[in-house]
Amino acid sequence: MKDLLSVVKSNRAVAENIYMITLALPESAGALHGGQFVNLATGDNSLLLRRPLGVCIAEGNELSLCYQVKGKGTKKLTEAKAGDELKVLLPLGNYFDLSEYKNIAVVGGGVGVFPLIAAIRENKDKNFYSYIGFRNKSAVCLLNELEASRSLKVTTDDGSYGDKGNAVQSFLADAEKLNIDAIISCGPPVMLKALKSGLASLGIKKPCFVSLEERMGCGMGACLVCVCKTSDGKNARVCKDGPVFEINSVEL
Amino acid sequence: MADLQVNICGVKFKNPVIAASGTYGFGREYNELYDISQIGGISTKGMTLEPRLGNPVPRIAEGTSVILNAVGLQNPGAEHFIKYDLPFLREKGLVIIANVAGKTLEDYGEICKKLDGLVDMVELNISCPNVRAGGMAFGIKPQSILEVTRVAKGGLKRTPLIVKLSPNVESIAVNAQSAEQGGADCVSLVNTFTGMVIDIEKRRPVIANNTGGVSGAGIKPIAVKMVYEAAHAVKIPVIGMGGIMTGEDALEFMMAGARAVQVGTANFANPNAMPEIIAQMNNWLDSRKIKSINEIIDTVIMN
Numbered sequence: 001m002k003d004l005l006s007v008v009k010s011n012r013a014v015a016e017n018i019y020m021i022t023l024a025l026p027e028s029a030g031a032l033h034g035g036q037f038v039n040l041a042t043g044d045n046s047l048l049l050r051r052p053l054g055v056c057i058a059e060g061n062e063l064s065l066c067y068q069v070k071g072k073g074t075k076k077l078t079e080a081k082a083g084d085e086l087k088v089l090l091p092l093g094n095y096f097d098l099s100e101y102k103n104i105a106v107v108g109g110g111v112g113v114f115p116l117i118a119a120i121r122e123n124k125d126k127n128f129y130s131y132i133g134f135r136n137k138s139a140v141c142l143l144n145e146l147e148a149s150r151s152l153k154v155t156t157d158d159g160s161y162g163d164k165g166n167a168v169q170s171f172l173a174d175a176e177k178l179n180i181d182a183i184i185s186c187g188p189p190v191m192l193k194a195l196k197s198g199l200a201s202l203g204i205k206k207p208c209f210v211s212l213e214e215r216m217g218c219g220m221g222a223c224l225v226c227v228c229k230t231s232d233g234k235n236a237r238v239c240k241d242g243p244v245f246e247i248n249s250v251e252l
Numbered sequence: 253m254a255d256l257q258v259n260i261c262g263v264k265f266k267n268p269v270i271a272a273s274g275t276y277g278f279g280r281e282y283n284e285l286y287d288i289s290q291i292g293g294i295s296t297k298g299m300t301l302e303p304r305l306g307n308p309v310p311r312i313a314e315g316t317s318v319i320l321n322a323v324g325l326q327n328p329g330a331e332h333f334i335k336y337d338l339p340f341l342r343e344k345g346l347v348i349i350a351n352v353a354g355k356t357l358e359d360y361g362e363i364c365k366k367l368d369g370l371v372d373m374v375e376l377n378i379s380c381p382n383v384r385a386g387g388m389a390f391g392i393k394p395q396s397i398l399e400v401t402r403v404a405k406g407g408l409k410r411t412p413l414i415v416k417l418s419p420n421v422e423s424i425a426v427n428a429q430s431a432e433q434g435g436a437d438c439v440s441l442v443n444t445f446t447g448m449v450i451d452i453e454k455r456r457p458v459i460a461n462n463t464g465g466v467s468g469a470g471i472k473p474i475a476v477k478m479v480y481e482a483a484h485a486v487k488i489p490v491i492g493m494g495g496i497m498t499g500e501d502a503l504e505f506m507m508a509g510a511r512a513v514q515v516g517t518a519n520f521a522n523p524n525a526m527p528e529i530i531a532q533m534n535n536w537l538d539s540r541k542i543k544s545i546n547e548i549i550d551t552v553i554m555n
């Protein structure tokens with residue numbers, strides 16, 4: 001884990017309210033895997049908390065993150081220009097460990113697609129069957145990255161691009177005929193809940209790994225701010241024990 | 253290199269910069285970023301006799317130059333600390349301060365007894381605003397501060413006692429004196445101020461607990477004043493904290509009368525904050541040819 005002063009190479013909109021920021025790191029921070037995240041300073045010193053963002057594209061000492069503009073911090077981030085410097089703490093958390101699997105379903109919604117893209121990129125020898133949902137046509141982005149999948153189904157909530165519906169529905173419709181060893185997923189809590197109950201009602205027992213989000217303080221496991229409940233009634237730290245968990249090991 | 257060593261209640265610190273309770277865990281994670289043996293000491297996450305799960309999430313929110321938290325004393329229990337974390341910290345050679353809390357007066361006595369002689373200092377958390385029973389309930393009224401200090405002190409034969417004061421009170425000077433009367437060897441302040449942040453779209457507080465403890469850069473001027481008042485009301489040493497982000501901030505607290513400082517929220521904004529603060533303090537002293545940090549303690553000249 002390192003806290004590096006990165007230099008912004010580019011920062012541009014890739015869809016409505018979604019930006020991709022590319023950072024040049026002064027030195028290697030080691031391998032960065034899909035599911036891992038970084039804690040990025042916003043550039044506004046009056047915001048004391050860093051923003052957790054998932055690793056999306058890591059190439060050499062360059063790292064691209066994609067973020068949706070939501071509140072003060074991400075709004076400030078959109079102002080970052082090439083040449084600006086931002087502190088970044090990385091790598092943080094665990095990742096989608098796919099070493100034991102060959103055929104993998106990918107279920108992603110909204111900004112949840114970004115960490116999944118990193119997982120697809122670093123496992124070029126595997127077969128991915130991707131089901132990706134966006135709000136509407138103007139939110140659709142990075143499809144070129146997802147095209148490495150064996151199959152790709154895109155849905156939008158309003159049907160303005162791809163099929164009408166959401167990623168979980170379109171995955172569950174295919175689930176029984178897919179020959180998969182594992183599922184990876186990331187998206188809003190309602191989506192992950194629907195996935196969990198859908199898998200249960202279809203009796204699908206394949207391992208399913210989901211990446212969770214929680215508000216964070218330190219981002220590295222020290223402050224106990226970011227916990228989720230595990231199925232055995234304990235607390236797990238999303239930042240350190242996660243953010244990737246087996247879907248049945250946590251309460252959603 | 254200026255001499256940064258300080259001595260508080262006979263405990264030697266290599267420098268006066270201590271990790272504030274709750275922001276630094278038991279040191280293991282920050283040790284993955286830098287060797288934590290550089291820092292003066294660590295005040296552990298607040299511990300209780302039994303393990304606790306703490307509050308529901310979200311536990312944190314942000315304001316301008318401040319944060320709010322309501323973790324609610326999630327901790328693995330004192331036993332677990334003694335077995336698992338204490339040996340790790342001992343190897344690191346920094347001052348180990350056990351931050352402790354309880355539901356009842358007896359709890360405070362018992363946990364102090366358990367830790368007596370095992371850690372370098374015990375810091376009594378009677379000022380946590382985020383738990384219903386105990387916590388701040390003991391830390392508001394002078395009489396109850398005196399009582400809980402007395403009970404805690406009764407459990408400590410070998411280890412000096414720090415009483416951590418809440419800023420959510422009528423008179424910090426009176427409360428510091430109550431701790432001193434109860435037998436405290438040292439007081440530390442400030443813990444967090446109670447506050448609330450509302451999400452105007454949802455019309456709900458951001459934190460699940462509704463209210464949380466306010467900390468970070470924005471509280472510093474209030475904290476400096478309170479540290480000054482406490483330090484001039486008691487004879488025992490004072491440890492200051494609240495919004496320290498830089499070495500210059502730390503020096504302000506020491507000039508106000510603190511013998512050492514704690515750094516909390518800054519660790520989130522800048523994970524390398526503590527080593528940087530130590531270097532900045534040293535540079536400030538060197539550039540002014542001041543040989544020892546002890547020369548600046550309590551040197552503020554009031555107008």
Ligand SMILES: Cc1cc2nc3c(=O)[nH]c(=O)nc-3n(C[C@H](O)[C@H](O)[C@H](O)COP(=O)(O)OP(=O)(O)OC[C@H]3O[C@@H](n4cnc5c(N)ncnc54)[C@H](O)[C@@H]3O)c2cc1C
Nearest residue numbers: 049052053054066067068070071072073074111213214215
């Ligand atoms: C492990 C992890 C990976 C993430 N990866 C991505 C990603 O790749 N792309 C992306 O667009 N978003 C991602 N998020 C969500 C992203 O962190 C939040 O949308 C962002 O922090 C909001 O900041 P803000 O300044 O816009 O909002 P504000 O409301 O100003 O934020 C206030 C505080 O709340 C926190 N916060 C608010 N919403 C969230 C949230 N949903 N999750 C966690 N913290 C939140 C902020 O970090 C900040 O500390 C991820 C979250 C986590 C935990």
Ligand SMILES: Cc1cc2nc3c(=O)[nH]c(=O)nc-3n(C[C@H](O)[C@H](O)[C@H](O)COP(=O)(O)O)c2cc1C
Nearest residue numbers: 272273274298321377442443467468494495516517
């Ligand atoms: C996330 C978090 C958890 C905390 N937990 C504790 C605790 O367990 N016990 C305690 O005495 N103080 C706790 N505190 C208070 C800090 O130790 C410190 O008194 C306060 O944050 C002010 O200092 P700062 O502005 O440098 O953070 C906590 C603070 C934060 C931000």
Ligand code: FES
Nearest residue numbers: 217219223224239
């Ligand atoms: S954010 Fe501090 S423990 Fe997860």
